[in-house]
Amino acid sequence: METPSLFSVIEALSPIDPRARKDMEALTAPRTFKKNEYLLCEGDRVDDCFFLEEGVVRVFFNSDGNEYNKTFFVPGMFPTAITALISGNPSLISFQALTDCSVISFSYSAFKNLFGKHRSLETLMLRIMEVEWIKKERHDILMVTEDATSRYREFRKNYPGLEQQIPQYHIASYLGITPIQLSRIRSRLFSE
Amino acid sequence: METPSLFSVIEALSPIDPRARKDMEALTAPRTFKKNEYLLCEGDRVDDCFFLEEGVVRVFFNSDGNEYNKTFFVPGMFPTAITALISGNPSLISFQALTDCSVISFSYSAFKNLFGKHRSLETLMLRIMEVEWIKKERHDILMVTEDATSRYREFRKNYPGLEQQIPQYHIASYLGITPIQLSRIRSRLFSE
DNA sequence: ATCATTCCTTAACATAGGTTAATGCACAGC
DNA sequence: GCTGTGCATTAACCTATGTTAAGGAATGAT
Structure with missing residues (x-):
């Protein structure tokens, strides 16, 4: 850094x-x-x-x-x-x-x-x-x-490492969804 | 005009x-x-x-x-x-x-x-x-x-009369929804 | 160590909106 | 007068997302 x-x-x-x-x-x-x-x-x-x-x-x-x-x-x-x-x-x-x-x-x-x-x-x-x-x-x-899942992927690409530094509800707000929905997306994404 | x-x-x-x-x-x-x-x-x-x-x-x-x-x-x-x-x-x-x-x-x-x-x-x-x-x-x-219904109301306020001049699918696209959904919104709005 | 706080996750249910397909209307071209 | 085309509507069904609520992990204060 x-x-x-x-x-x-x-x-x-x-x-x-x-x-x-x-x-x-x-x-x-x-x-x-x-x-x-x-x-x-x-x-x-x-x-x-x-x-x-x-x-x-x-x-x-x-x-x-x-x-x-x-x-x-x-x-x-x-x-x-x-x-x-x-x-x-x-x-x-x-x-x-x-x-x-x-x-x-x-x-x-x-x-x-x-x-x-x-x-x-x-x-x-x-x-x-x-x-x-x-x-x-x-x-x-x-x-x-794009739907929220793609937007989340895009976010991770555009801001590498940022996800580790800030709370997820800020990311959810940025993506235009609730923290709950982000949590669901993440669990789908990382389980499959 | x-x-x-x-x-x-x-x-x-x-x-x-x-x-x-x-x-x-x-x-x-x-x-x-x-x-x-x-x-x-x-x-x-x-x-x-x-x-x-x-x-x-x-x-x-x-x-x-x-x-x-x-x-x-x-x-x-x-x-x-x-x-x-x-x-x-x-x-x-x-x-x-x-x-x-x-x-x-x-x-x-x-x-x-x-x-x-x-x-x-x-x-x-x-x-x-x-x-x-x-x-x-x-x-x-x-x-x-705002949800699509409010956005539609806002559109009508911001562009008075425009709705009469262009096809609805252009408005739907502007609102970020399908023409079908716009049709549903309109029927709800104007029936009640 | 205990407790409160903050944050993430999960579940159950409700709603907005997408997809597909059928119908109907209006207008243009023949 | 037909007929095709473009457009709006409606219905049936499905998915993404919101809402409410509960529980659990991590952290910090006492």
Whole structure:
């Protein structure tokens, strides 16, 4: 479980030039969250972007008193409320650490101010949105076209090892089923 | 059923200054699609943005030979493959006219070239993405938290009159159920 | 060691929704 | 006027999943 570095992830997404990197490094600050702490609560306004170095974060929304997990973030991802960030509106979703986490944070407005100076950073931002959008699109398609068993298989493939680190009811919520149903699926899957 | 105008919709989304409007008007061209024609097919690359003046467009994706409707566009909306547009990759989804349509089209790359000159256009673009993102988010939440009957009620509320203009199997696909199930829901709903 | 808490599993039952197939209606082409 | 085609409905049956409830394993506090 090596810790991914922010700038190696950025390079892989969309290369930025050394001066842009310098300016961006000046914005970043390390930060930690304890297990169960919130990176962001529904209703909060945000200006912070996070890059996850270690730990697991879930994103969920609330509806009629129930929580629904939308996705998980593992090291190397950006557990960041893009919609709230670009709109300036309060977030509709919450981000919670499921284990102790260490992140790198930077201000989105400060980051955006660099766009004028460094075109490559704006390109990077679009690229991040695009990747998130496509990921969301893929997940939507999965949710509609596949049954819970396939979705569970897919989850295990996409997040190797994650199953061991978080309670199953979070996985069930992510899959759109009850923990009971997940338990049934698991028992079928592992007995046959 | 008055025809919405591109620039009144833009003004309502995010005001742009008169010179930006002039430059943008120069990019636009009217265009029509016949019923069942495709605005965009899965696999195509795109540079065109569309604004729908009249008619109905569906967006769908293919999975194992089946079509799944993601959403409908009605006049005043932008039936545009944002992901493919910003990524430059072939589109994963298709856009099809369900009735005769008239649209206004403009080139995304030409539009983007105006960003340097007119900040307000870039703001508009982000605003459009944001609105689409939020709409998608709301729909996701509905799909997960509500059963098909509520989703059908919601559909009728969000798209008043649309039900009369398109076949029910398209609506069923949008709701994530079979036409048979939609028929059952309708008969329950309208008999009681 | 005991007890409470948290979480997973299992069972019994109820419901939503899928599948297949038959029926009926409306409209287009001849 | 027929007839085919596309679409909506209905019925019979089946499966996936939800609900409620109970029990058991692991963990942590006292």
